[in-house]
Amino acid sequence: MLEAQLSEAAVMKRVIESIRDLVQNCNFDCSEEGISLQAMDDSHIALVSFKLYTDAFSTYRCDRNIPLGINVESLMKVLKSGNNDDVLTLRADDNGSNLNLIFEDASQDRISEYNLKLMEIEQENMAIPDTEHKVTISMPSSEFQRICRDMSVLSESVTIEVTKDGVRFSAEGDIGAGSIHLKPKTDLSDDTKSVKVQVEEPVKLSFNLKYLLFTCKSGSLSNVVTLHMSPDVPIVIKYQIPAGYVQFFLAPKIEDDEE
């Protein structure tokens, strides 16, 4: 039996918006710790994961682990019919064949209830490598999105090069080449606007911009994005939210050099 209440339906809406481009069907793993998801996208380029700890909910109860096999598009459709500031209650019984979603507006004059059919989904077992990374960057998520968008005008991939001097994003294509260099900076009035760069060892990797842009949709979840990188391993792109996070692992392109 799962019963979890979010005081703002918007949270779930944004989490699902964040993953819908990458995941079609996936188990939402409910446990006494909270609700989490891990999934590879179809092309196995990206791994998506999120976690909502119990504190993310205004009430939370889950007696035993239940995997909810969800079609993300269907869930999104249902979530769209709730208002952002509705209270959202999720309910599922132990057999996990249905997910019940109840939206209540503040005045309770309108109650919408949906029942989403669930499916059996083979649990892919994914070990997320808990690597120490060579570089860690944090920056405004809007700025990261803007950079990816700008680079995508030029090419399908972007090279991210991190040194103590900062981060360089560069792309090259038919119409020309571009690069954006970001220096570390601290914004004293609003730390979410800071650009922080920790470098143990310089790293230079290239990524597919389409996927990078998918991950940028999570910007609605947090003003800050954190990037972790090490040579030859997937980048970790993480958006922290109150009592939870959404993160992506995106494999680098093989050739490090320009192609």
Add this chain to the structure above:
Amino acid sequence: MLEAQLSEAAVMKRVIESIRDLVQNCNFDCSEEGISLQAMDDSHIALVSFKLYTDAFSTYRCDRNIPLGINVESLMKVLKSGNNDDVLTLRADDNGSNLNLIFEDASQDRISEYNLKLMEIEQENMAIPDTEHKVTISMPSSEFQRICRDMSVLSESVTIEVTKDGVRFSAEGDIGAGSIHLKPKTDLSDDTKSVKVQVEEPVKLSFNLKYLLFTCKSGSLSNVVTLHMSPDVPIVIKYQIPAGYVQFFLAPKIEDDEE
């Protein structure tokens, strides 16, 4: 001879937008009372009707009854070329072979004149049953539209169930089921946001959502929509405008129960 002037072309534009999905060719009946229309859609599921009383016009003159046989799509094309706040003058002589439309902007620096060819249309005689209905609901038209849209994600039809407790919209389909319960409420600061439910006897009927959504386009005409329902007869969906209205009659689906 008809000569009728609307101080805002937007009124006619919205009325025609309201009916265009359902009516292709139809007589606009001009009389000394005003201009009205009644038409069944091709599939005979819906009946559309509007009335613009003489007071809806800044000037109005119509010596004798003239049916103007109009192709709604063509009229819409012409109306689109006028600005919303233009003054619109409609003219037709007694033989009713042409409709003259003149758009003048406030400054009169731009005058557009169109001449629409009319057609002979067999007058279908439709008696609109002037039933007393068992339930009457009024609610914000935007909310009604929103509910219909949300339900249309789930199914092609929606069941509307009215009791003293309020109105329940429900739909069921492949991805799951949903229901929205609306309690009567009075918004003291803005009565157009109120939900009013008068129930003489509970009513439960199902309707095709595609048609329901067509009728929702009239929301641009009025912030409030009124629904009248009785068992086994068409629902009446009515949008009141100053000195007129647009309304729809939509036959219920035969089976009342879930299928």
Add this chain to the structure above:
DNA sequence: ATAGCGGAGC
């Protein structure tokens, strides 16, 4: 800025 609606192309 986002979502719905309408029009155009395949």
Add this chain to the structure above:
DNA sequence: GCTCCGCTAT
């Protein structure tokens, strides 16, 4: 007839 793209409205 269906899908995609662009425009308009909220």
